[in-house]
Amino acid sequence: MNFMLSVACSMSIVVAAIIGAWRFKSINKDFRPFLFCLWLGLFNEILSLVAAKTIHNTAINGNIYVLCESLLLLWQFRRWGLFGRQRSVFYLIGGFLLAEWFIENFILFSIVQFSSWFRIIYSFIIVLLSVSMLNRQILVEKGPLLKNPVALLCLAFIIYYTYKVLVETFWVYGLNESSTFQTKVYLILDYFNLFSNLIYALAVLWMPTKHRFTMPSSSPAPF
Amino acid sequence: MDAHQTSIYNAILLSSAILGIIMLYFIASIIYQQRRNRIMYKRSLEAEIKLLEKERSRIAADLHDDLGPALSSIKFSVGSLDIFSETDTRTVDRVYDHIDSLMSRMREISADMLPHTLGRKGLVTAIEEFISNLSPSIAVKILFEHSYLPELPIAQSVHLYRIVQEIVHNTLKHAHATILLLELKLDGEQLVLLSKDNGCGFDYKLLSAESPGLGLRNLNSRAELLGGKLSVESAPGKGTIYIIEIPLLMKS
Amino acid sequence: MTAKTYSPVRILFADDHEIFREGFNNLLFKQHDIEVLGEAENGEDLVRLTGRLQPDVVLTDIKMPLMDGITATKKIKELYPQVYVIALTMFDEDDLIVDMLESGARGYLLKNAHKNEVFEAIRTVHKGDTYFCKHTSGKLMELIARSRYHPYKTVEQVVFTEKEMEVIKLICEEFTNKEISTQMHLSVRTIEGYRERVQEKMKVRNAAGIAVYAIKHGLYKIPR
Numbered sequence: 001m002n003f004m005l006s007v008a009c010s011m012s013i014v015v016a017a018i019i020g021a022w023r024f025k026s027i028n029k030d031f032r033p034f035l036f037c038l039w040l041g042l043f044n045e046i047l048s049l050v051a052a053k054t055i056h057n058t059a060i061n062g063n064i065y066v067l068c069e070s071l072l073l074l075w076q077f078r079r080w081g082l083f084g085r086q087r088s089v090f091y092l093i094g095g096f097l098l099a100e101w102f103i104e105n106f107i108l109f110s111i112v113q114f115s116s117w118f119r120i121i122y123s124f125i126i127v128l129l130s131v132s133m134l135n136r137q138i139l140v141e142k143g144p145l146l147k148n149p150v151a152l153l154c155l156a157f158i159i160y161y162t163y164k165v166l167v168e169t170f171w172v173y174g175l176n177e178s179s180t181f182q183t184k185v186y187l188i189l190d191y192f193n194l195f196s197n198l199i200y201a202l203a204v205l206w207m208p209t210k211h212r213f214t215m216p217s218s219s220p221a222p223f
Numbered sequence: 224m225d226a227h228q229t230s231i232y233n234a235i236l237l238s239s240a241i242l243g244i245i246m247l248y249f250i251a252s253i254i255y256q257q258r259r260n261r262i263m264y265k266r267s268l269e270a271e272i273k274l275l276e277k278e279r280s281r282i283a284a285d286l287h288d289d290l291g292p293a294l295s296s297i298k299f300s301v302g303s304l305d306i307f308s309e310t311d312t313r314t315v316d317r318v319y320d321h322i323d324s325l326m327s328r329m330r331e332i333s334a335d336m337l338p339h340t341l342g343r344k345g346l347v348t349a350i351e352e353f354i355s356n357l358s359p360s361i362a363v364k365i366l367f368e369h370s371y372l373p374e375l376p377i378a379q380s381v382h383l384y385r386i387v388q389e390i391v392h393n394t395l396k397h398a399h400a401t402i403l404l405l406e407l408k409l410d411g412e413q414l415v416l417l418s419k420d421n422g423c424g425f426d427y428k429l430l431s432a433e434s435p436g437l438g439l440r441n442l443n444s445r446a447e448l449l450g451g452k453l454s455v456e457s458a459p460g461k462g463t464i465y466i467i468e469i470p471l472l473m474k475s
Numbered sequence: 476m477t478a479k480t481y482s483p484v485r486i487l488f489a490d491d492h493e494i495f496r497e498g499f500n501n502l503l504f505k506q507h508d509i510e511v512l513g514e515a516e517n518g519e520d521l522v523r524l525t526g527r528l529q530p531d532v533v534l535t536d537i538k539m540p541l542m543d544g545i546t547a548t549k550k551i552k553e554l555y556p557q558v559y560v561i562a563l564t565m566f567d568e569d570d571l572i573v574d575m576l577e578s579g580a581r582g583y584l585l586k587n588a589h590k591n592e593v594f595e596a597i598r599t600v601h602k603g604d605t606y607f608c609k610h611t612s613g614k615l616m617e618l619i620a621r622s623r624y625h626p627y628k629t630v631e632q633v634v635f636t637e638k639e640m641e642v643i644k645l646i647c648e649e650f651t652n653k654e655i656s657t658q659m660h661l662s663v664r665t666i667e668g669y670r671e672r673v674q675e676k677m678k679v680r681n682a683a684g685i686a687v688y689a690i691k692h693g694l695y696k697i698p699r
Contacts (some may be wrong), residue, residue: 279538287565287566288489288538288565289492291565291566291586291587292492292494292565292586293492293494294497294587295495295586295587296492296494296495296496296497296498296499297498297535298498298587298590299499299501299502299590299593300497300498300502300504301499302589303501303502303503303504303505303590305505319589322587323587323634326566326587327662343570441534
């Protein structure tokens, strides 16, 4: 029962993914990394369902997916102009994430185990980046803040990834014996997942079209 | 789940709830502050532009009322001189010409500052006059199309007029275009002003990364003040398109 | 041979800018056939002086303190109908010009007119004809024609020949004499002759006058 609920919450990403596909042509190119992330997310969910039924281990595809997710989101922040002119911070963070992922999945532990540390670290980083981006939007956005897709996404990220850090931290402390416990804890996260997926859908719906070059600071910087 | 796990679980639940409340409060506060900021910003923008327009109409009036009669007077006084030599006659004629061109230049400046037709005959006529008053020697052919428009409140008309002025001046100065198309039409509940030129365009992304020119910022301010949006589409070599959409305010 | 004695045209003028009055005065006081009786700086003074000095022609600015040109013109027309009024105006005052004409002015001048035009205007109006400044815009002509201004004493039906009508039309379309002569395949001198006859019949002095008369009497319709 709980499993089905969990699956339903995760699959809710399909709404955002469909809206994204339908509007893909007209949406401003600077939002593409996030759209790719959505579709990858959907793909991973399906893959997880298959993996759960066949090899009974969703860790492998999960680990690979979170690496892709983290890098895609990092790229998205760059497209939004968060890193301004200095590319160095971007490469630094990206390099660090890659390195950590490799070390955790191949050296310290194994790829068939969920790489919790990686999840904690990248979630934390995303929260910090989202906070910065949101702050910028607040200062620059002259219309209703909640209608601004960048602000919406950052808000969703902050909520979801903060909870992810929380849950993964508790998870790391070896409380992973009873499966009831597992599912119950993860259910918290699932609700937030559902919530953020719906926010994503809203944001994608409101994403500006190619024409809309809004003015300084709020407009994405060049590559 | 044993008792230990239950208590851990409860701890997680509790800390999640607290975190959630803090976040919610944080978000609500942000939104509220941002709203206040918006309102203040809009007000200061309005005040700024009002001041600007007042200045302009004052200058126009001063030019018209003070400088004008003085120039006429000079012309008459010069005309009253007894000229006996031919060279002097030529000089006087040239002085007349200078004064005439001064006066016509003054007329241009005054009209530029605040066109009378705007208040008397409406936005469309004022724009048509503005275009036809441009020096005939400019290299750009300007086409102005408009659909039926209801009567607009004067404040809105002035803003739109200034936007058109700004776009035309920008195009003349920077775009090296040969054709400029201006379109003003009603689109449901919105007024849409579209301008399209076949000039050299500019790298919008580059421009907005550094501080955008005063002209572009001005356009944006006015569009925002009207409660509307400015969209720009431009690329080097591909011309420039400005689209301004503003919600229609009926004349009360 | 009788000695032709003529008396100079006696004029008054009014303007609220002293610097303008000074220049205008400079212009006129050297003319033998024009006598400046005095100057006023507002409408009230103007009406008062008109009563006291009884000029032939009055030239007045439109925007003045205390009493503006329009009200002053109406008063003068009322109290001293034998006095003719000419409006003096800056650019961009089209509506006011029409108001002045409707109030009884017989003509108007732009303040930056050439000195010869000023003299011509005064002399023309003194004779009883109307005078419109040479540099009148088409729009203004239309405005005047559409207004209630109607000084034409059309007791006799004025008839124009076919050739005259054509010249009138071309003048209204702002062609020069040379261009008209080319279009009509006649010499410039013939065109000038037609023009003078037309102006005499209409009792006007220049192209602007012709255009206003023509529009007013339906001889020419402005194309939309």
